[in-house]
Amino acid sequence: MTTQFENIYYGAGTDVGKIRFASSGMGWKQLEGDKTVTVSAADIKWIQWLRVARNFQLRIILKEGRRRETFDGFLRDDHDRIAALVKQHFSVTLEAKEISHKGWNWGATDVQGDDLAFLVSNRTAFELPLANIANSNIAGKTEVSLEFANADGGANGKKKARAVDELVEMRFYVPGTHTRDG
């Protein structure tokens, strides 16, 4: 059984690489460059499988704190092999996290660890890392706006032609009279 997968991205990065599974853990290596990332088997708490933009993500939740590592670019057909590998090497069950693709703009927000998740019919539609929220405003009784930090820092003139569309702001309508506890 193949223990290596190609065209895998590390985190939000845009460099592709390959990832390999072994009993000691997993290791990712950049294709064009020397960057490597290793996740030790002993540090793995659980592993999730979810659909993201770049196909499927393997999300490794680490025992230490709430830290996690993510790898994007797996294909639908990789699921069974990955499930077998993580079972065999790390004794964990690959947990499928269902994502909503309904196309609705209404649902519920929920703070989950270090993320603000937007749920549609109780399924995650997307998550926003709380750390990326640079500013938030409440306008009137029903509107909350979130501004996002420029990932490039912006200020130091690092004007790289980004290939991606950069999310800068999101506004929510939140029912005014409703209070939610917890």
Place this chain on the structure above:
Amino acid sequence: GELEERGKGWKRFVSYKGEAGLPREVEGLRIFVDRKSQTVILPINGFAVPFHINTLKNVSKSDEGEFTYLRINFQTPGQLAGKKEDTPFEDPDATFIRSVSYRSTDGHRFDAISKQITELKKEVNKREQEKKEMAD
């Protein structure tokens, strides 16, 4: 079939019944207009997030220095312009996404995206109108 029961008065619509319906283009982490599914797919923190055209109100574009900004406005309660029958205002607890703004240094692309969204919206509205007239 995945039918949703959320009160009467608005039509059910679903962009994709499962992840397999997402078009390949979402891999590029850029806004994509999927005419076939009447859906605009937004890249949000690595997720490909579809929004059915029925949830969209309009789109506006502005230039600021080297950047072009694209703002997508959605149908939400509390807007006079919102058409009541298109959204499930029956759920008083729901949080709505009201708008999402992006920026890019590629103004031409945002111009094209903006036109595609406006066209799709027009097309769908026209079809709705025709259906209503047929029903009368």
